[in-house]
Amino acid sequence: MNIADAKDLLLKRDPGFWALLKSLTDKSTQFEELFLLSALRKKARHYKVEQPENRHRTRVAIVGGCNLYPLHELLEHFCEMESQSCEIWLGAYDNYASEIMEEESELYKFRPELLIVLPNLKRCVYTGALTDSTDAQRMEAARLVNSLLVLARKAHDKTQAEIILTNFLLPGAHDLGAFRTRTLGADWTFRKLVNLELGLSAPSYVHICDIEFLGYRLGGPQAQDERAWYESKQPCSADLLVEVAREICRLIVALKRAPRKVLVTDLDNTIWGGVAAEDGLEGIELGDTSPRGEAYKAFQKYILLLKQRGVLLAVCSKNDLDKAVEPFEKHPEMVLRMKDFVSFKANWDPKSDNLRQIASELNLGLDSLVFMDDNPAEIEIVRQFTPEVATILLGPDPSQYVSTLADCRYFEPRSITQEDAGRTAQYHSEAQRKALEAAATDMPAYLDSLDMEATIREFAPADVPRLEQLINKSNQFNLTTRRRTAAEVGAVMNDKDFVGFSVRLKDRFADHGLISVLIGRQSGEVMLIDTWLMSCRVLKRQVEDEALNELARLAKLRGCARLEGVYLPTSKNGMVRDFYDRMNFTLRSEAESKREYDLSLDRFQPIPTRIKIRQRTYESV
Amino acid sequence: MNQSEVIAKLQGIFDTVFLEPVQLAPTTSAGDVPEWDSLTHISLMLAVEKSFGIRFRVGEVEQTKNVGEFADLIVKRQNER
Numbered sequence: 001m002n003i004a005d006a007k008d009l010l011l012k013r014d015p016g017f018w019a020l021l022k023s024l025t026d027k028s029t030q031f032e033e034l035f036l037l038s039a040l041r042k043k044a045r046h047y048k049v050e051q052p053e054n055r056h057r058t059r060v061a062i063v064g065g066c067n068l069y070p071l072h073e074l075l076e077h078f079c080e081m082e083s084q085s086c087e088i089w090l091g092a093y094d095n096y097a098s099e100i101m102e103e104e105s106e107l108y109k110f111r112p113e114l115l116i117v118l119p120n121l122k123r124c125v126y127t128g129a130l131t132d133s134t135d136a137q138r139m140e141a142a143r144l145v146n147s148l149l150v151l152a153r154k155a156h157d158k159t160q161a162e163i164i165l166t167n168f169l170l171p172g173a174h175d176l177g178a179f180r181t182r183t184l185g186a187d188w189t190f191r192k193l194v195n196l197e198l199g200l201s202a203p204s205y206v207h208i209c210d211i212e213f214l215g216y217r218l219g220g221p222q223a224q225d226e227r228a229w230y231e232s233k234q235p236c237s238a239d240l241l242v243e244v245a246r247e248i249c250r251l252i253v254a255l256k257r258a259p260r261k262v263l264v265t266d267l268d269n270t271i272w273g274g275v276a277a278e279d280g281l282e283g284i285e286l287g288d289t290s291p292r293g294e295a296y297k298a299f300q301k302y303i304l305l306l307k308q309r310g311v312l313l314a315v316c317s318k319n320d321l322d323k324a325v326e327p328f329e330k331h332p333e334m335v336l337r338m339k340d341f342v343s344f345k346a347n348w349d350p351k352s353d354n355l356r357q358i359a360s361e362l363n364l365g366l367d368s369l370v371f372m373d374d375n376p377a378e379i380e381i382v383r384q385f386t387p388e389v390a391t392i393l394l395g396p397d398p399s400q401y402v403s404t405l406a407d408c409r410y411f412e413p414r415s416i417t418q419e420d421a422g423r424t425a426q427y428h429s430e431a432q433r434k435a436l437e438a439a440a441t442d443m444p445a446y447l448d449s450l451d452m453e454a455t456i457r458e459f460a461p462a463d464v465p466r467l468e469q470l471i472n473k474s475n476q477f478n479l480t481t482r483r484r485t486a487a488e489v490g491a492v493m494n495d496k497d498f499v500g501f502s503v504r505l506k507d508r509f510a511d512h513g514l515i516s517v518l519i520g521r522q523s524g525e526v527m528l529i530d531t532w533l534m535s536c537r538v539l540k541r542q543v544e545d546e547a548l549n550e551l552a553r554l555a556k557l558r559g560c561a562r563l564e565g566v567y568l569p570t571s572k573n574g575m576v577r578d579f580y581d582r583m584n585f586t587l588r589s590e591a592e593s594k595r596e597y598d599l600s601l602d603r604f605q606p607i608p609t610r611i612k613i614r615q616r617t618y619e620s621v
Numbered sequence: 622m623n624q625s626e627v628i629a630k631l632q633g634i635f636d637t638v639f640l641e642p643v644q645l646a647p648t649t650s651a652g653d654v655p656e657w658d659s660l661t662h663i664s665l666m667l668a669v670e671k672s673f674g675i676r677f678r679v680g681e682v683e684q685t686k687n688v689g690e691f692a693d694l695i696v697k698r699q700n701e702r
Contacts, residue, residue, distance in 0.1 A: 003637070007640075031663075031664065031667055032638070032664045032665075032667045032668045032671070035638075035660075035661075035663075035664035036637065036638060036664070039638075039640060039656075039661075040640070043640050069659065069660055070660045070663055070664075073660060226679075227677075227678075227679045230679050230680070231679060231680060231683070232659070232663070234663075238663070238667055
């Protein structure tokens with residue numbers, strides 16, 4: 001299927017056009033192809049070819065020291081293909097500093113939610129002599145970095161927008177010969193220094209689009225295009241422009257969408273060479289005695305590295321369980337061991353069934369899973385029966401496996417929080433906990449045995465990164481699925497009509513950290529429940545009971561007579577469809593798109609739980 | 622290749638780049654084609670350079686006034702190879 005097929009489908013007004021458009025877009029690296037695909041997309045809109053609904057529309061401003069056409073065209077296209085519609089505002093050529101610094105600029109009238117800044121590459125040069133002291137050269141790099149971060153802060157303070165800032169492309173031509181490495185004054189070293197400083201000192205609302213890396217990956221000379229600069233002030237070659245737009249789109253999507261959490265791997269010919277059940281423990285290729293064995297071992301090391309970065313690991317293999325387990329327990333060259341996996345499925349059931357089971361065991365959606373296998377038939381089955389699972393087909397050469405996995409880009413860290421770091425440990429103790437649950441005679445006794453302690457706290461600036469993370473990635477236990485940026489969370493904090501609080505939970509197995517968020521908005525004598533969400537790690541632990549107790553307490557303090565809650569269904573939050581019923585709210589209206597409930601506060605009694613509350617909202621410790 | 626052969630090949634490229642059919646003649650200019658704006662132009666030039674295997678020099682394409690002159694430029698650059 002190619003562009004001509006897409007054009008045909010478009011002319012026939014066939015809704016299948018959109019899926020083909022997306023797959024062609026994902027595959028293409030050619031500017032003129034993508035441009036054409038983008039034109040087809042606009043045409044299809046015009047023809048009103050039936051399209052899946054675009055859920056989100058973001059106001060994006062782009063400013064910079066280069067021509068922002070046709071970058072915006074590519075960006076808009078990529079975002080549309082990811083169901084992230086953008087309303088784009090473009091700054092004037094090389095006018096970014098004043099657009100950001102002037103209080104009443106058109107930029108600010110647009111009220112961007114996201115600001116993309118492409119600083120002028122031509123200004124990233126050291127103006128002194130190559131032989132100046134490195135201190136003087138470092139100082140100038142620091143000044144340049146600082147001037148960019150000042151702009152970013154100003155724009156952020158004024159709009160609360162997240163900022164995407166591109167760094168600087170390195171030169172592709174020989175200049176200075178090897179002497180370039182002996183000074184910080186060469187374009188090559190000066191830009192590298194600026195890029196390093198920029199990345200290391202940028203605050204969390206700044207997201208770096210790493211053009212240095214993108215250009216390196218494409219190849220220096222292919223990344224540059226001086227003619228395009230002189231003719232129309234393009235920042236780089238058309239090929240690199242494609243990669244830059246794709247990367248910016250990726251950064252935007254990462255701000256809005258939950259990342260993948262679990263890597264599920266096949267075993268035979270995937271993490272070792274050969275078939276364990278046939279070749280036996282001694283026969284499989286693994287370890288430093290052969291090139292192939294070395295490659296498989298390196299792949300295992302990379303998988304272990306992902307685990308250390310917080311990715312959960314699972315196995316899904318067509319095998320007898322004992323044969324599959326044997327290498328993990330007995331092979332001396334194995335890097336991965338049984339303890340590294342949160343789920344281990346080795347049986348003869350279809351892999352799609354096993355993947356469903358893994359997701360359900362971990363209380364995660366299928367769209368949190370990535371599955372990799374060397375067998376195209378298995379990959380195909382998974383794609384067909386569990387399309388939500390991302391798949392990686394590993395080729396015939398194990399030396400390529402590490403880069404194949406890395407280039408899929410499913411497990412890139414975003415903003416790092418403490419909760420991320422300990423996640424595997426938490427899932428492990430979840431397994432221990434399940435064992436205990438099975439042994440306990442009744443639920444109250446089990447809950448008692450956990451020694452749970454909760455801290456309930458009003459929204460606080462230090463919690464904002466985690467609040468934002470939960471608000472944007474919780475899908476299942478989430479009554480309204482209302483997403484908010486850090487700035488919007490801040491706005492809730494500062495608005496007297498709102499109450500926002502979070503719950504942290506600790507037990508004798510683990511500190512779960514901040515796991516539930518509630519936002520209420522008072523309207524007269526009613527407290528409207530804007531947001532109620534909880535991490536699925538703490539399901540059935542009475543956290544929701546304590547959350548309701550707290551919300552009712554706060555609402556009463558404010559003189560409210562009742563709580564009003566709404567359930568807005570999505571494809572993922574079915575588990576809370578009857579949540580308000582379970583919490584003894586009264587159903588007031590029911591439609592396909594929502595269910596509305598209320599709860600009178602005058603006869604509300606706090607629900608007794610087994611959780612010890614260490615601190616409540618607005619109580620300092 | 623002579624001018625008319627080049628225009629015939631250009632016709633194929635235009636048919637891919639533009640959604641609405643455009644009948645090219647030596648006298649056709651960007652002003653005659655509603656879809657031919659500065660954005661489409663960049664894309665069109667990349668496609669032309671690739672399919673003819675040539676590279677224009679800085680600034681010379683904008684000196685051409687119509688498809689005929691543009692085709693002549695392509696012939697000239699091809700002959701240099």
